Amino acid sequence: MAVVTGEAVVLDVPFARFPSRLLALLIDAAIEAALLGILAAAIAAAGGRLDAAARAAVGLATGILVIVGYPATFETLSRGRSPGKMALGLRVVSDDGGPERFRQALVRALAAVVEIWALSGAPALISSLLSAKGKRLGDLFAGTFVIQERLPARRGLPAGFYELTPAARDELGQRIAAAVAAQVSPPPPPGTPPAAWLSAVLAVRREREQARLAAAGAAAHPAAAVPAATASTGGEADSAAAAGPAGMANPGGTVNPAIMGHPDQQASRPAGKPAGPAQAGPGEFMPPG
Numbered sequence: 001m002a003v004v005t006g007e008a009v010v011l012d013v014p015f016a017r018f019p020s021r022l023l024a025l026l027i028d029a030a031i032e033a034a035l036l037g038i039l040a041a042a043i044a045a046a047g048g049r050l051d052a053a054a055r056a057a058v059g060l061a062t063g064i065l066v067i068v069g070y071p072a073t074f075e076t077l078s079r080g081r082s083p084g085k086m087a088l089g090l091r092v093v094s095d096d097g098g099p100e101r102f103r104q105a106l107v108r109a110l111a112a113v114v115e116i117w118a119l120s121g122a123p124a125l126i127s128s129l130l131s132a133k134g135k136r137l138g139d140l141f142a143g144t145f146v147i148q149e150r151l152p153a154r155r156g157l158p159a160g161f162y163e164l165t166p167a168a169r170d171e172l173g174q175r176i177a178a179a180v181a182a183q184v185s186p187p188p189p190p191g192t193p194p195a196a197w198l199s200a201v202l203a204v205r206r207e208r209e210q211a212r213l214a215a216a217g218a219a220a221h222p223a224a225a226v227p228a229a230t231a232s233t234g235g236e237a238d239s240a241a242a243a244g245p246a247g248m249a250n251p252g253g254t255v256n257p258a259i260m261g262h263p264d265q266q267a268s269r270p271a272g273k274p275a276g277p278a279q280a281g282p283g284e285f286m287p288p289g
Contacts, residue, residue, distance in 0.1 A: 013097070015133050016146040018125070020088050025116070027084030028071065035066045067117060068109045075105040080144075089150025095143045104142040111138030173198070 039062045043055060050058065074082040080092035080100040092100045092108070115123040115137045124136040133145040177194035180201060181187055188197040 013093075014148045016088075016090050016148045018128050018134060020090060020148065021128070021134070021146055024082070024084035024088045024090055025121075027087055028082050031083060032066050032070055035070065036063065039066065064113075067113055068106075070109075071112065072102070072105040072109040075100055075108070076102045080105075085146070089148060090146050091149040092139075092144050092146050095145065100144055104144050107142040108138035108144065111136075111141055170194075 040059070043058055043062065071082050075085075075092055078086070081090070085091060092105070094100060094104065112124075115121065115127075124138075127136045127140065128134045131140075133139075135145050139145050173194035177188075177198055180198065184201060
C-alpha cells in the first residue's frame with residue numbers, strides 16, 4: 001500500500017489485516033477486564049463509606065478511565081502501540097505515515113466505546129472490510145490506520161529495500177538542483193537533467209578537493225623535492241666530467257671548477273693561450289709530466 005508523506009515521498013507499507021487486529025483487540029480487552037475487576041474490587045471494599053449514587057459515579061468514571069484512558073495513554077506514549085499491538089507487531093500511524101498523536105489516540109479510544117464495546121464490534125468489522133486500508137470508524141475520524149510493522153521472515157528471498165517512485169525521484173532531484181544552482185556559477189545549460197548536472201557538480205568538487213589536498217601535502221613536506229634537485233646537479237657534473245679535456249675550458253677562458261680538483265687550480269687564463277705545466281699546490285703531489 002502506497003503512503004505519501006509530508007515531504008512528497010511515497011512509501012510502500014503493509015497495512016494490518018483484520019484477524020491480527022482482532023487478536024490484538026482481544027489481548028487489550030483481557031488486560032482492560034483485569035483492570036476493571038481490580039478497580040471494582042477496590043470500590044466494593046470501600047463501598048461501606050459511599051452511598052449508591054456515589055458508587056455508581058465512581059464505577060462509571062473508573063470504566064471510562066480504563067476503556068478510554070488505557071488505549072489512549074499507551075498509544076500516545078509508545079507512538080501508536082498498545083500491549084496487544086506490540087504482541088502482534090502492529091502500529092497505528094497517521095494518514096501521512098507520521099506517528100500517532102494524542103488527539104488521534106483519544107478520538108480512536110472514544111470511538112471504540114461505541115463501535116466496539118457498545119455495539120459488540122459490528123461497525124468496526126463492517127468498516128474494516130469496506131476500507132482499502134482496513135480502517136474502522138475510529139481510524140476514519142482520527143485520520144489514522146494500522147500497519148503491520150513486524151512481518152514474518154521469508155526464506156530464500158533477498159532483503160527488500162524501499163525505493164522512490166520515478167515521479168518522487170524527479171521532483172526531489174529538481175528541488176536539490178534548484179538549491180545547488182543558487183550557490184553555483186555558471187548555471188547549468190537549459191534542458192540538462194537534474195541528476196546529470198548534480199553528478200557534474202560533485203565531480204568538479206571532488207577534483208578540486210583532491211588538488212587542495214595534494215597542495216597541502218606538498219606544503220607540509222617541502223623536503224620531498226630536494227632529492228630531485230640533487231640528482232639533477234649530480235647529472236650535470238657527471239656530464240661535464242665525461243666531456244674530457246676539451247670540456248675543461250669555458251668559453252670565457254676560465255677553468256671549469258667542476259673539473260679541477262683543488263681550489264688553487266681554479267685560475268683563469270686568456271682564451272686561446274695554451275695552458276702551461278701544472279703547478280703543484282702547497283702540500284700536493286703532482287705526477288711527473
